[in-house]
Amino acid sequence: MAKKDVIVLNSHGAGQYAYADHMPKWGETLSVKNWYVAEDGGKGTNVAVALGRLGIDTAYIGKVGNDPWGDLGEKWLKEAGADATYMYRTDEVSTGTGLILIGPEGQNTVIDGDSSSIVLKEEEVIQALDNMKGSTFFVTGFEVPMRIALAGAKYAKKLGMLTVLNPSPLPEEPMKKLDYIDYLFINEVEGRYICNEAEDAELEPRRLMEEVQEIYGVGNVIMTLGAEGSTALQGEEFFNIPPVRVEKVVNTAGAGDGFMAAAIANLVWGKTLKEAMEWAGKYAALSVTINGTIPAYRPLDEVNAFIEKYN
Template structure:
């Protein structure tokens, strides 16, 4: 077996995003006019995180499955251009690479409809082969844009090799996740936090109460919850911490969460603790929302450092 050494492994979906602009988010049952319909450099959660990491100079490898089609070719090109290894981006004639629709309103907010993922056809054995060949990597990142069972099984495999594991439970899981003691960092937003607790969204709980209950329920090492313009909070064995928001003019929030996830991993790779990493990631995500697009919003490390320096 020839082993490959990487800093971060990403197991999640690739799919090409179609975008349109709308005046406001539609109400249930409403037909709303859209304009500027286009195909953007948006590759779904796995591609987004991988490209963001690559541009932050992190040695990254991607695991997923795509079709032998134009959308798969685009994903491979985008990742390779960012320096990401795509050895385990499995190609198959039996699947079509997925697409999604992102609707962006006049305030830069977005609603995303995810199509079927070609990673539905990814197998446990293919994941095992990839992780076994990269078992000396440092961080493993996954999420639920691929079948939840595959993401969880991949995280368990990575943890068995001593790799630090990160999970973003998005899109929201359709089945109970059970014990997540093999997850070192559970990264979610406030909507996902309440969903994972099986409580209504209008339940009045503080952010600290939400993540405390999530960590107690799922037994993961740390829980980090983003709250958009309200910043983020975290909880680990040492206690709570809070990150204040960075004030910027948001023009497009698409992909900010994926960038945040990548930025935390990149900062941990640099040797920082999770509190420092989440502060840096918050500033990184703030930079992404000042730009239109997804992959185009993931800046190289030098530009990020200059942006953060300018905030001081």
């Protein structure tokens, strides 16, 4: 198989949405509105579809069930132009699903079920990577088991790829040194958790990222700040990317996945990290005006037309 611009190792699942006016407390029965199954994938299919629609030569690695949810993931990948050869199928498990609760201001929280990638084997990942030697970027996260994701990243680095990690959902066990990761994408909540900092503690993003960088030995730390934009620590260089304001936020689910995919696409195109993040911020701004994750990842011409309005 030919080398790729980007290989994505992470989970596929089908998203279900419901709208709530507040978050439930333990023991509470919460009434929600408009519960439906949407075009919403796991982090793996989200990123791979976003990259494919931007014209990036992308391959997906993961495992799904022999069921309609697995069929849907394969369909989304192929329609986006992503290679689904290594979307392994199995009767061992069902394809995972998750519930996304949407708040009154468009904010969200995600409740993830078990990923079907819990039965993905390290040797299957290694085989796929061997068959795509010479690829440029390898992207992974923890909707597949952490040991599989990190083993894949280590092997991809050994093969000469640039490695990207979004350690979400954050594991309970320590990740140890991540000096084989070139780009670590986190959000502010994850950064605070990693550094054991209280959510309401006043803390400059730079200091937070310096702590993350020291703990894991990662050269480039990129942190999204929701409506406040994003920021990065590239070696010792620190910079902020201001937010892009849109008239109406419809749904923020998947915006972080889209931001990371868009940033990686720009790195593939030869942009600097700062330029990549500026473009990705505009891409993410467009995505939150559209309901669902898969529909929100628009083709390059539509993204460029949207960006023109903000230049």
